[in-house]
Every structure is written in structure tokens, then in C-alpha cells.
Amino acid sequence: MKSVRLIATAAVSALLLAACGNPSDTVEDIEKAESPPVEAPDATGTAAVDDARLLAAGETPQEWLTYNGTYDEQRHSGLTGITKDNISELSAAWTYDLQTGRGIESTPIVVDGVMYLTSSWSIVYALDPVTGEELWVYDPEVDKAVGVKACCDVVNRGVAVYDGKVYVGVIDGRLEALDAKTGDVVWSKVTVDQSKPYTITGAPRIVKGNVLIGNGGAELGVRGYLSAYDAETGDLSWRFYTVPNPNKEPDGAVSDAVFAELANDTWGNDGAWTTDGGGGTVWDSIVYDVENNQVIFGVGNGSPWNANLRDPNSDGDNLFVSSIVAVNADTGEYNWHYQTTPRDNWDYTATQHIMLADLPLGENGASRRVAMQAPKNGFFYIIDAATGELISGEPYANINWAEGLDEDGRPIEHPEARNNDPATYAGFVQIPAPYGAHNWHPMAMNPDLGLVYIPAMETAQAYITDARFKSKPAKWNTGMDLSAGMPLRYPEGTVEALRASAKGTLVAWDPVKQEARWTVEHEAGWNGGILSTASGIVFQGKLDGTFAAYDAATGDELWSEQLHSGALSGPGTYEIDGEQYVTITTGWGHAYGLAAGFLFKDTVPPAVGKVITFKLGGEAEIPPLDTGLIVEPEPKADPFGDEDMLQAGLVHYSRNCAVCHGMLGISSGVLPDLRWSSYTASAEAWKGVVMDGNLAANGMVSFSDVITPEDSEAIRAYVITQAHMNETTASPAEDATDGEEPALPDDAEPEMEAGEGE
Template identity: 50%
Template sequence: MSEKGISAERMLSAQSDDANWITYGRNYEEQRYSPLTQISTENVGELGLAWSADMDTARGQESTPLVIDGVMYFTTAWSKVKAYNAATGEEIWTYDPEVPGETGVKACCDVVNRGLAAWGDSLFLGTLDGRLVKLDRETGTVKWEKQTTDPEKSYTITGAPRIIDGRVLIGNGGAEFGVRGYFAAYDAGSGDELWRFYTVPAGDEDENSPEYLQKAAETWSGGVLGSENGIGGGGTVWDAMAYDPNLDLLYIGVGNGSPWNRAYRSPGKDGTGEGDNLYLSSIVAVRPTTGEYVWHYQTTPGETWDFTATQHIMLADLEIEGKPRKVLMQAPKNGFFYVLDRETGEFISGDPYVTVNWATGIDENGRPIENPETRIDKTGKPALVAPGALGGHNWHPMAYHPGEGLVYIPAFEAAMMYAPEANWKPDPNRGFNVGFDLAAGDLPPDEGFRREVAGTLKGMLVAWDPVAKKPRWTVEHPGPWNGGLLATGGGLVFQGTAGSEFNAYDAANGKKLWSFAAQTGVVAPPITYTVDGEQYIAVLAGWGGAYAITVDGDLLNRKAPVRNVSRMLVFKIGGKAELPAKIDMAKMPLDPPPSRASADVIAAGGKSYARYCAVCHAPGAVGSTVLPDLRRSGSLVNPAAWQSIVHDGALKDNGMASFKGSLTKEQIDAIREWVIFRANQDKVMKSEQ
């Protein structure tokens, strides 16, 4: 290992290393706070662009860069890796793992990647198709790669690895498609798997199974675990991790169930949902050396709404009720902000940070007090639930300012209609395995109603006081899906927005002090570092991710569509660089063939579309600015061309894989007829405006 290698000692002292950003959350506590003060509330107005670099991937950009000894390393969409001179923007090397394009259909939420881990003189990357790759940090050449998932199943990796004392930790995603969740540790030197921790039982536990899985199995009943359909129950560990070196505890966040609807996943004798279904939607503490289970806390027992607990986990030391407490904090999808004792998992507090209607609060034992009307797996009736499946906070990282005692949350509100589906059957090949009638949640063609629904969508930056258990201040954004956060010793909080801005706020009161027109939505979190004593702020811009590819693009982006311009932006005081001129978006005309199919065919096509297509092309087939608008597809007038794409996989290299294992040619043509019907509806609406 060279003198500049990343060691255990260097990782432990990461918070005091002002010049660098050597791990995903800046330190093991994942606080995303830098003590740098050169850029401050006094001079942030002088911040200017130092350099920028365009990417070759026009998809969502969610990566946190690493900066090590003057070099910036980051991932982009499709799991590519870049290295730049962090001061000048000169490209040093690039690496493409050549992820097969058809892998894109396995990714629920865009072909994104959130970052790298560093150890010794190497970088570690999780690829979308489930590989763990070790790269030489100086050259970008591959040292080894390991397949960490079953390539025959719909596993993906979008999260950043973490490294503890030479153990590379990585989880995966795919719960919506029916996989069984786990995360594992690999030896940084050899790539050998050291241990694997499954988050849900397999369904065949006995006295030889790990005790924690035996206990979990008692909280499931019947359902799909271990079934011949190949549905694994979900519980994927696709993002959050944090580590306390003093307690030697690794904390991970566990995802949603598969299917979402507990009535199918874990039915009781009466056929309705039963059991807490551990360890879904839980925070779990394990020993990083062995993978030994230590404790857990379940944020949403018996989850049925896609309320993952994979959101950012953060550690801090707080004084609560006059006593020092070592705490873990999280704002998961379910809308409550949790403070736990990180040594024991004891519940300290849980309070709503956004509008919540599925529960009225959390009792003294840390269990939610549920609203029975929203427990659709019990009632069997549709319900409008807040938050919805995107949550009150998604993957976008929070930040903590120790001087202010505040956690900054990139929060939003987006309720969802959940409608149980009768006679639902799992499909282990393609499509969402959620157990709800997704077509029933589509917005109707009446534009007035669509506008009313859109008016309920909110975005906000919430400065949450975890001791007072309430927000100290809030900044309202026009809509959801705004970027991750950075807090600094200069009294600043930085955040990008869906409105194509990159902003700096006063950490004490939320006053906007500076703004930069980014020309694209910014969802990734910023970082800060120094080179030769000069402070820089960097953020990877590029609209994308789950909300961006499923949003009603015509409606929400009518005035100013959010383009994807994938670009690294780096700032410093007095920066004089400029971006290229902004290019206006142009859409093909909405000119579909006449809709002549029967009402039954159109209805059947809409049902199939909702399960298999809406996740990428939006529920109303309105498309986004990231993926194609099917209403404008030239293949609508050519049934053979449509079949060649959807059935035969003619565009698999672009991410549009074949659906022939899940949909018949008749079903595929019915989807085409439904898209034609939707296109004609919207054409009429536009002509009447």
C-alpha cells in the first residue's frame, strides 16, 4: 500500500481530513458535514463555476464523488466510473463495465449508481448487473470482479459499497421483482465472500438455521416464501449503511416486501395479511467481522405500502432529556423521523416530518398506531395513503450540522392510491410483483382532476431538530425529487432541485443565499474538498431516478420540462467558467393512429401496461424527459415493429428487453392499443386548450 492509500486509520479520521472526501457519507457516521469554512455565509455570493464535464450517459445521475489527494472519482449511470483532476477538471481515466443494456429492465428506478468505496490504492464498484469490481485507483484497470447476485434473477446494484477494515460490504435491489434480500462482505484483497446476511427467511427454516432467521420465520405465514414461483419475499439492502467503530456495529436499512400486498405475501387463515414479516422495513445492527445479528428495530411492521427503511442512516451523539445519548437517526419512507439508541436499538422518539395518514403516531414501545382504513391488505378496499410508495423521503442523503444540531431532510409529499388486485399471481420473469392493481391508480383523462392531484405534490427542505422533535425551519420547493444535501462549517447547506437549480442556504434559518442555473434537475448530493488550500463544492447533475421516469411529464413539466443534461459541476470562490448555452427541448407531435380497438381489449392492455411498462414509461403513458414517450412512438402505426421491440427485444441494447416470457403477443398488442387510446385522449385535450 502506498503512502496515499486508504487505511483503517485514515477511515477513522475521515471527519478531520478537510482536504478529502474518502467515503460515501464523508465519515463512518454518514453525517455529510464538512468543517471547511473558506466558503461561508459571508462570501457564498461570490461562488462561481470552476469547471464542468459532460457525461456520456443521458440517464439519472445519483453519485457521490470521492476526492482523494487531489483526484475526483465518481460513478455515472450504467455503472461507469470517471477520474478527474479535482482542481482543473482534466480527465484522467474512464472505466466502462459494459453492463448489458437489457439489464435496465431489472432496475425499478433508473440505471443509476450512487458511488464508490476506496481501500488501499483501489476503488470498489457495484454494477447494475450485480458484479463487485475492484479497480486500480491510478489507472482504472480491473484487478478482479465477482458476481455477487444470481444473474438469472432480477437483482441489481445501485448503491455504493462501504469498507470496514478490508471488508467490502454491498447489498442489492430487486424486491419489486420478487428476489430475496441479503447483503454480504467480501475480502478487499481477494474478492472472496466472507459472510452473507439474509434479511428475510427462506420459508424452510429449521433448528440448523441462524437463530435470527428462525425468529423471523415466526412472523411470516404461508404466502410466497420459497414457492415454486421463485418469489423471495423482498427485503433488499439497496442503500443505507453506517458504522460505529467504538461499538463495532454496522447498521443497515432493509427494504420492502415482495409482493407489497401482505395479503399475498403472508396471508392468515382468513386470507388477509398477517404477521410483522421480519426483517422487512427494519434497521438491523450486525458485527461487520462475522455478519452476526445483534439487534433490530422495525419501522413499519407488516409493511404493505413499499415503506422501505433503506433511506439514509446517520449516527450522532446528542443530549436528550439532559443525558448524553449515542443515537442513530433515520427518516424512512413511512414519514416518521426516528431516533434510536444505537448500542441497543432502543426506541427514543418517532415523529412525522411530512403529512402521514397511515398511522396516527408511534406508541411508547416504538410501534406505529395504525389507521385501519389504510391497512388495505386487511380491508381489501382501495385507500389513498400518505406518504405513497415514493415515501416522504427517498434515497437522497440527508446532512447533519453539529453546530446547529439539525438534520436536513430532502423531504416531499406524494400520496398514492393503493387498490388490492383480485386473483393476483406472481411473475418471476418481468414486471412489478406488488399484488396491487396498478392500473386502478392511473390518473383519469380529465385534466382538471390531474391538475388537482398534481397540486397535492410538494417538495421541501426540512431542518429537523431531533431533540425538540420538530422542524426548526422549512424551505418549500415547487415539487418533489430534489437533491441530496451537504452541510458545512461555513454555515451553509447546499442542495440541487428538480427545478434545475443548485442552491446554498443559511444553515441556521434556511435563507437562500446563492443559486446557480444548472440546466437540468439535480438529484445527487454535493460534496466539498480542498486542493492546495482552496475550497471547492462539487455536484453531479442529471435529472433521473424513480420519480423522474414515472412522473406525468405533460402535466408537471408543462411550463418547463426538466431535461437530462448529465454533467459534473464544480465551484469555487471567484470561478469564471461558463456552461454551454442551454438547449430547448423539442418533442415530436402527438399524432397517433385512430383508436379502433374494443373497450375490453383496451382495458386489458391498460392492466398489462400498468404492471409491466408504467415503471419506466409513466402510468399514463405520458413518458418523461429521460425515457421515451410511447404516445409519440412511430411503432404505434406498425404492429410488427411494436412486436419486434416488446416481444423480440429488438432494442435490448438500449435497455428495452424482451417481454416474451411474461406477455403473449396478444397481450403485447393490447398494450399498443391502450397506448393508442391514451394518445388520442391527450390529443383531444390539447386541441381543446
């Protein structure tokens, strides 16, 4: 039974939280596990959004109608109430507690006097945008055990609104339509095969009466696709698969023709892709190109990452992995594609934010309709929106895996970039790492200045083949040795060195000249999405909780405020009764916060997520960080195991545990730090959790399908050794009840992907 709470005041009770999901392999498989439909609501006055209103969204900047603002997805607002002259008066108007200590990635929708947003576990909220008063909350009550399927935390980027309904992709693979007035379920469709490790984390898009949604899961072994559902009934309109099925046979989907003519020949006939799905999930960017009546979407990495394991007996490009694809908006039929990383080997997804613009790139400076993307691989691409022709591509960040693009638009790869063989590996540490030079954090554009603002970063990774790889050998199924280069016992200074190696910048990019106009250096490598306004201001949150405003023309900082939590979501803005508001959702988690967040746990401790909304002269206070009771961490058992056992423990920990509980055995504090876990005290207690699944109800499912009891005990030995070797690197706030959980809402723990690949 799904739960909806309607209240008349802003009093908040603790929310029940939940987990993840999966796509079906044939079109016929989707009509299952549906909730009974209810009578559709009257759209008048409540989310009364139709096609005309969406088409004209740029003309009504008082609202924020879609995830990225308008169909062009430039995240630029025409509002000018907050200016460079008065921004010093900007302060909090209200805050709302989301009651979760997990990653928050949602940009709120504001329409007809109501704000709609999501938090972790796909929970949907309707708030008063002036006061923050809670109107209703819908909890889809996902089984927490499904969280193990979530590569990159149990996050959600937001909702879509249309015809009196609010649409949300639930992390367990459901697509649901809610009554915008009440939060009641209008219809619910399972869009995936839930026996497989699919999830949904992205925001739906509305295009000509259809709801478009993709999915994630490529790190765990799935086959990606994009689906369009009738917004009124929930019936499937069309589906486009992004990689062939294992037998290269028709699926009964709209993508059949292009696979037969083009894509099938780019894959071999064997290898891990035939059992692990091939990947190519559409987990973020979906854009409606009105002028060309097409949908342009980004496609993710291969499954597994390692192309020599994924497709060992061919050298094909593996279409449409790591590609930008355009299809007819009415039928889903293929129009064109451009592959940013042929035969992707490094989790260089092309799912990052795609935006549309008209730039003077035609003959004699004529206007040309283009699609722009800064994907993980580090190149900024400008593509003709009508034809898919590459106009130009240049690095927007520091990269070393390729030196440029050839005349056909293919990367000129470094000679060592594909040398994954441990026997011949020459020590090439590749930039960018799986986190990418840019990840899910949305860009923005100021069309008046002609600048695109990119939340860029620099991290590195050694890519070496996993010698133990078999099909589905681990919860996180990349085919790469995730322990490569990690010391068995990290010496003093390791954490500091890793911290110094991760860099972040805000880049103001001139897409016509293909060069940076200015950059702002950040203290960390993982920072928030961007908002641009017509008054020449750019807003961005940072990993350390700072929310800042910059001069859009120069990069000079104009204003900042400390939010006391990771400020990583894309901000939004709206206007009510002549007063402009800027809003952002906060929360610390995500792939970076779980797998690598220990690097910044001193400055970004775990905190309850919030909605924080600003206006000129606001009088609210942003609650300070409260992580609850702190206890002194200490090992719960004596060290044991020889060097071979500890090395095996490092390998299995890195493949199965690090993406949630942190590299080197050090947690960020969002999820339990296993070094101090009471379950390490005895082999029996540890086995009960890791092998028997005694904590499955909390999201920690059994790993007996991917590791042996001997592997499990080796992990325990490694974790205990790390605790004794480095007792001073304790996580912050620990729950005094058993010295394990931070004093935050009782969330589940998903299996997470260190590269945020989905």
C-alpha cells in the same frame, strides 16, 4: 472485455453504456463468473486510504473520503472557506460531461488529488478535482438488456476507496476493485444469482478491511442480503440474509442463528414470498458504528408489497423487512434490530440514510450514542445505537397512514390503511405514496446547531389489490393495482392537479425536541440530497435544476445557480491549495423522472448528466440545455378497441410500461413516449418489439413471459387512444430520425419502480 480509457486531456468521446444484476441464494454460489485477478497496485500516493485514515476522516475535511463524508455519515464538512459573507462570489469552476441522459445519483470521492465518481450504468470516472480534466474512465460494459431488472433507473450512488483501489458495485450484480491509478480491474466478483432480477445501485462501504455491498430488486421478486468481501482479495468474509429462505432452512450464512431463533416465526409457510424471495433488499444505507464495532444497515420492502399476497396465512411482522439491523462488524453476527414498519404493505422501506450522533438524551442530559433515520413511512426515529432501543419517533412530514407510535414503538395504523380489497375499499388515499416522505436523497446534519436537514416530500397513493396477481405476473411485481384511480382518458386538468398534489420541503429537524426548527417549501416533490458546512451553510439541489444555499440556522436562501439539469445527488465539498470547492453531479431520470417526471417535463426536460464544481470567483460557464432537434409529435395510427380492450390496456400498461414510459401514457422525455412511437403504426411492428424483443440490444427486452399477445395489442390500443385524446401533452425534444427517442445518448430502458424501492 472490460474497457478502461486513460487520456491526457479533457477531450471526451461518447461512452458505451449498459445495465443491471442479482444475489445468489447460497454462499457457495458466489464464486462464479469472475475476471482473472491482476497484481494489486502500490497504494502510496494514490488513494492511499487505510483504516486509520477513514477513522479520522472528520479531521481532514479537505478530502471527501466516503459516500457520506465520514463513518458517522452526517454529510457535514468542517470547511469554512465559503461563508455567508462571500457566497455571492460562488460560481462554476469547471464542468464535465458524463455523456448520458439517465439518472445520476453519485457523490464524488476526493482523495490524494483525484476525484472518483460514477454515472448511470456503473461507469467510473477519475478526474482532476481542480480542473475537471479526465484521467481515466472505466466502463464495466453491462449488457443493456439487464436494464429491465432495474426497478429505479440504471443509477449508481458512488464508489469507495481503500489501499490504492476504487470499489464499485455494478448494476448487473458484480462488485469490482479497480486500480486507483489506472482504472484497471484488480478483481471482480459476481455477488448475486444473475438469473434473478437483482441489481446494485448503492455505494460500497469499507469497514475494517472488508467491502460491504447490498443489492436491489424487491419490486421484481428477490431475497435480500448484505455481504462483506475482503478488500484485498475479493473473497467473501460473511453474509447476512434479511428474510428467511422459502423452506426456513439454514443457508450456511452468519444469519442462520437469528433466523432459527427469531425471524422464521414471523413468516407463514406459504404465499408469494416463498416463490418471489420475500424482498428485504439492502440497497442503500450501510453505516459503521465505530464505538460499538457494528455495522448498522437499512432493509427494504417486502416482495411483493401486498402482505396479504406475500404471506396470506399469517399475521407475522415479516422480519427483517423494513427494519434497521445491526450486526458485528468483524463477523456479521446479529446484534439488534428495530422494525419501522411491521408487516410492510406499502413499499415503506427503511433503507433511507442512517446517521450516527451523540445527543443529550441520556439521564440528566448525558450524551447518548444514537442512530437516526427518516425512512419512507414519515417518522423520524432516534434509536440507541448500542441496544437498538427506540428512544423516540415523531412524524417529520404530513402522513395519514398512522397517527403515531404506541408504547412498543409500533405504528398506530389508520383503520383503512390495510384495506386493499377492491370490493370493500373505502377510497382511502394514503400518504405517503411509495415514493415515501423521504427517499434515497441523503440527509445532512450540523452538529453545532444540532439540526438534521431532510429532503422531505408529500405524495399520495391508493393501495388496492391487483386482481390479476399471480407469482411473477409482471415485470414489476408489487401485488397492487397500479392503475387504481387512473382515468381511462385523462380529462383536461389532470396533469395540473397531479402536479399540485406533489409537494417537497427542506426540513431542518431538531432531533432532541423531535420537531421542525424551520422548513423551506419547494416547487416540486422530488428534490436533492443535502450538504452541511461548518460556516453555517446548507446546500441542496432541486428537481428544476436549481442549486441553492441556505442559512443553516434560519433557512434563508443565500445563493442559487441554475444547473440546466435535475440537481438531485448529494453534493460534496473539498479543499485544494487553500481553496474550497463544492461539487454536485446532475442528471434527470430515477424512478420519479421516468414514472412521474411527465408532471415536470416543461421545466425539467431531459439533459445530459454533468459534474459541476464551484469555487469563489470561478470563471466557467454551465452549458445551457440542448435537447437537439425537435419534431412535431403525432399519432402514428388511428384509434381502435372497445372500452373493455382499452381498460385492459390501461391495466397492463400500468403494470409493465408506466414505470419507464410514464403514467397515463405520457413520458417525461427521458425514455420514448410511446404515444408517438413509430412502432404503434402496425400490430406487427408493435409485436416485434414488445413480444419478440427486436430491440433487446437497446434494453427493450421481450415481455412475452408476462403478457399475452392479446395483452400487448390492448396496450397498443390504449397508447394510441391516449395520443389522440391528448395530443397537446407532447413530450419535449423528440428525435427527428423516427420521432421516438430524445436526442440524447443512446441509453437502454430499464423496468422502473414508481416508488424507488429497489
